[in-house]
Amino acid sequence: MTDVLGWPPKATGSGALGADSRTLRDRWRTASLAAGWRFPSDWALPEVDTVCAAVVGGTPPELALAGLGRARAAAGAGLAETLADLAALHAVLAQPECAEGLVVPNVDATPSNLLRVTAIAWADVALDQLAKAEVTDPLTSLPTAAYLRTRLAEVYREAARRGEPASLDHMLLVVTMDFSLLAGWPRLTGMILVSDAVRQVFDGGESVAALGPSTVAVLLRRDGGIAQRGVLLRRELHERLSVDAQLHQAGDPRIRVLRLPATHDGACELLTSLGRA
Known part of the structure; x- marks a missing residue:
């Protein structure tokens, strides 16, 4: 493996990520973002830690990289972006003297x-x-973005029949967490807690969906109770996330109310960008 990846493996002595793995993870992330990874908050997945542990522990990386490839696809990353991220890892391992991760990834050299x-x-x-x-979504049991796109199509058709914009009666409420500083499973726990809070507050027939590894959206009708439910949602999120020190360090969730675009195609593009934010 040393010849392939250019990184001398070092035993960590346990299954948990050691200092070497954390260093590798940080350098890899820096190189990947510098190479053009578009959405920093969705880079850190548990499978990233698995790859780092395999490399540092001297285990052949193929199995771990396959898991990361699957996770990247499930999170919505494109193939070109996924392979560029792999090239960033290879560049970091091939140039250990570049301590700040300032390397130039090259897919062709991987x-x-x-x-x-x-x-x-x-x-x-x-x-x-x-x-x-x-x-x-298998993690949160919430509907996915595919379901929300279907619901939005129905909303836009109904609005067209009335001759009115869809934004007149509907809007999107979006909850986003920044899990970029969390390693391993805490970010998955955080997403489960966020989804549970959203589901509890919006239990009156609103369309709730998981858009990505750190984003949940709600399609709801405009009414006078949105502000009140927003306050309730923030309280529920705080209660759930504050019980874990690591999740508490991730900061407060970002809650936004967004106007629907003029067209269904525009709304679908918005969901895609929100899922990777």
């Missing part, structure tokens, strides 16, 4: 076997999503 493993795993999930069009 070992072909690692590119192949990652790309095949990414494609498996991407094609499966196209074939099955799942509408439930």
Whole structure:
């Protein structure tokens, strides 16, 4: 593995991430963001830590990279972006003397076997999503963005029949967490707690969906109770997230109320950008 990745493996002595793994993770993230990773908050996944632990522990990385490829596809990252991220890892490992992670990733220089493993795993999930069009997020049990796009299509058709803009009667409430500083499973726990709070507050027939690894959206009608429910939602989120020190360090969730775009296509583009924010 040392010859392939250019990083001398060091034993950490336990399954938990050690100092070497954390250093590698930080340098990898810096290199990936510098190379053009578009949405910093969705880079850190538990599978990233698995890859770092495999590399530092001297384990062949193929299995861990396959898991990361699948996770990237499930989170909405494109293939080009996923492979560029892999190239950032390879560049960091190949140039350990660049302590600040200021390296130049090159996909063409990345070992072909690692590119192949990652790309095949990414494609498996991407094609499966196209074939099955799942509408439930397995982590939170919330409907996915695919479901919300369908609901929005219904809202826009109804508005067109009335000759009015969809934004006249409906809006989006979006909750976003910044889990970028959390490593491993705490970010998954945080997403479960956020989803539970949103579901409890918006339990009157609103359309709630998980848009990405750190974003939940609610399609709701305009009424006089939005401000009150927003306050209630913030209180529920604070109560749930404050029980865990790591989640509390992630900061307060960002709650926004957004106007619907003029067209359904515009609304779908908005959901995509929100899911990667």
